[in-house]
Amino acid sequence: MNRRSRILVPAVVLIALVAVAGCKKKQPPPPPPAATAPAATAPTAEITATPSSISAGDQVVLSWKTTDAADVSIEGLGAVPTTGVKTVTPSVSTTYHLVARGEGGTADATARVVVSAPPAVAVPTNTMSAEEEFKANVQDIFFDYDAYDIRSDAEGTLSHDASYLASHPNIKVVIGGYCDERGSSEYNLALGQNRADAAKNALVNAGVAASRIRVISYGKEKPFCTESTESCWQQNRRAGFSMDQ
Amino acid sequence: MKFHSRLLPPTLLVLASLLSVPSMAQDWVRTGSNLGNERIRIAVADFKPASVDPQTPALKAVFDATLYSDLGNAGIFDLVSKSFAPQATPGSPQEINLAQWSADPVNAAMVAFGSLSTANGRLAVYGWLFDTRNTANPQVLGKQYNEAATQDMARTVAHRFADEIIYRLGGGINGIAETKIYFISSRTGSKEIWAMDYDGENQHPVTHLGSISLSPRVSPDNSRIAFASLGREGWSIRMYSLELGRMVGFPGGSAGGANQSPAWTADGNRIAFSSSRSGDPEIWIADANGSNPHRITFFKGPDVSPTWNPKTNAQLAWVSGRTGLPQIYIMDQDGSNVHRMTDGGYAVSPSWSPNGQFLTFSWNRKYGPGAPGGQDIYVMDIATMRWLQLTHDAGSNDFPSWAPDGRHIVFERQIGKGTEIWSMLADGTEQHQLTHSGNNTMPNWSWK
Structure with missing residues (x-):
């Protein structure tokens, strides 16, 4: 439902804007210049882009106004009404150049839109799978050597994990318990079980139903990282979350 | 003084025990783990081929190597190097000259020997274990085996014969060659x-x-x-x-x-x-x-x-x-x-x-x-x-x-x-x- 409405809202806005622009077109042309005017007045042109700084994918509203012009265009967009509003979605920084030509001469104006790269946490798009969204929101936690108590630096992660799961009640979770390569396979299976169970208990205490959680210890059987270094071992001392299919 | 303090490094322990009780021949793990210090010196003759069947040499090679390796692995024998063995290959009690096996350089207390033959897809093995110093009644063991003539069975028969020898000479504890x-x-x-x-x-x-x-x-x-x-x-x-x-x-x-x-x-x-x-x-x-x-x-x-x-x-x-x-x-x-x-x-x-x-x-x-x-x-x-x-x-x-x-x-x-x-x-x-x-x-x- 959420994803659908996120797509729907901009679409409605866009249609509305196009409709507004379309209405403008149907307005009667401005009254002809007074017959008494002995000489043509020089045209004027004004254009604004709002906002003038966006992230890629965001929309910009261009609005422009001209006087005494018969032929108005915006470079790249072609001929436009003498006065109007248009929504654009530039992917790179763009300068919109408005040119107004009339009997009295030519006037122009520019509006620049600066486009920055998309933010690190991508706005959900149609291409992000449920799995990817889960991975982005439910993050693994890590443990000290030979320990299975929840570290203080994991508490924030767990509460974020729990709130995502609370807002997605249909998702089921598998928690894998992992250990570094040192020590015995059997002892590490037990230790991995305790790590996964500790993560499960934390989620249950935060309100996630225990029936949504499956727990498997992988001990040292499925390492994330295979080098014999402390940084690699730390990667392997974890409770890892994934969607239960 | 038989037992060592757990706080001393093992090398010191050995030294300490040697210094304080120089006459003691056993240490506690050897005693308890059935590994005595007195190892029986045993020789193994290559078995005598008793048929001209084309399968015989290959199966005899497997049998000889396995028997020798099993007795060496047993942990209770001082196994005589095959290079010391007398020239003649005894295939039966009538053919063995025990003096050759008890004298230097073999100097064996026990000798295992026998014959191996193959015929019509069957493997026949006769094996003996003799006490070289009991010339009056030297036979400790005499066994015969008849199995399919395959490499696996040649190995298995060698394991069985080795285990018989180990059981007889190793204080009644079964050998592990068949495990x-x-x-x-x-x-x-x-x-x-x-x-x-x-x-x-x-x-x-x-x-x-x-x-x-x-x-x-x-x-x-x-x-x-x-x-x-x-x-x-x-x-x-x-x-x-x-x-x-x-x-x-x-x-x-x-x-x-x-x-x-x-x-x-x-x-x-x-x-x-x-x-x-x-x-x-x-x-x-x-x-x-x-x-x-x-x-x-x-x-x-x-x-x-x-x-x-x-x-x-x-x-x-x-x-x-x-x-x-x-x-x-x-x-x-x-x-x-x-x-x-x-x-x-x-x-x-x-x-x-x-x-x-x-x-x-x-x-x-x-x-x-x-x-x-x-x-x-x-x-x-x-x-x-x-x-x-x-x-x-x-x-x-x-x-x-x-x-x-x-x-x-x-x-x-x-x-x-x-x-x-x-x-x-x-x-x-x-x-x-x-x-x-x-x-x-x-x-x-x-x-x-």
Whole structure:
């Protein structure tokens, strides 16, 4: 439902804007210049882009106004009404150049839109799978050597994990318990079980139903990282979350 | 003075005992592990080919090499180098000249000899064991074998004859030449149970489950293998029938979470294992058919890797993390009388010796960041808690398992990224690598 409405809202806005622009077109042309005017007045042109700084994918509203012009265009967009509003979605920084030509001469104006790269946490798009969204929101936690108590630096992660799961009640979770390569396979299976169970208990205490959680210890059987270094071992001392299919 | 202080380094211990009791011929581990200091000097003649069948030379070569290797591996003999053997090959009691074998340079107290023939796809072997110094009545043993003429059977017959000799000369303890070692190998891509002969020959897969299987433990009657296997709901204790060649049920071994590290009683009636079904990994005991599982430990922290006292079937040793790093403990089968056996470090994977006197286990005593020392195999005398280090400065060693003769231990040794299976005598000598391809772990020596 959420994803659908996120797509729907901009679409409605866009249609509305196009409709507004379309209405403008149907307005009667401005009254002809007074017959008494002995000489043509020089045209004027004004254009604004709002906002003038966006992230890629965001929309910009261009609005422009001209006087005494018969032929108005915006470079790249072609001929436009003498006065109007248009929504654009530039992917790179763009300068919109408005040119107004009339009997009295030519006037122009520019509006620049600066486009920055998309933010690190991508706005959900149609291409992000449920799995990817889960991975982005439910993050693994890590443990000290030979320990299975929840570290203080994991508490924030767990509460974020729990709130995502609370807002997605249909998702089921598998928690894998992992250990570094040192020590015995059997002892590490037990230790991995305790790590996964500790993560499960934390989620249950935060309100996630225990029936949504499956727990498997992988001990040292499925390492994330295979080098014999402390940084690699730390990667392997974890409770890892994934969607239960 | 017979026993050494556990606080002194082993080298000092040996020195101290030599200095203080120079006449004492035995040390405590050798005594208890059936490895006496007085080794019988034995010679093995190449067997005499008694047929001209084209199969004979190849099978005789396998037989001779296997018999010689088995007697060398036994740990109780001073085996005469074959280069000292007399020129003549005796094929029967009438053909042997005992004086040649008792004199220098052979100087053997015992000599094994015989003949081997093949005909019509059958292998016939006659073998004798003679006491070279009892010229009046030298025969200690005379055996004959008739089997299919295959390389496997030539090896098997040599194992049987070796075991007869070892039983006769080794204090009535059965030899291990016919025993098997079960282990985990990933050489087909998934961790499956494999089997091999005690000397590393005849390696072959047993299971084809395509999952991850761990901790194989063969039943005392060689009919079943209990092990742990990963499934959708975690780890289950599962059972493979060697007689039926397929999986059989073990209902008490599946309960979600981690159910692993099974251990048979010596009577084959019960299995202890670790289960997290109560919310924490604890030691449980079930009947051998998987019924009646019940819990016997009640401490927070991992409890895994039980092993029964095979003499009593009423005591267990196991690994507990209740105080932090894993330590070896022993208890009665109802969970009472808990004693901690190791005083620190990282101690795992106990195996209880067949005579009930010792534990062997893997221990890293100098545990901690930057601490020297490694994960090595130890033997501990349970009554005194005195221990002996068996491996030194060679990889990371784990998962020791006693052979049924109490003289041998099989274990896994990791060097770099590769883990292979090794065997050794229970005093740490005569270490032999048994596997050479893929990763091979968690060996378990059969009971007979």
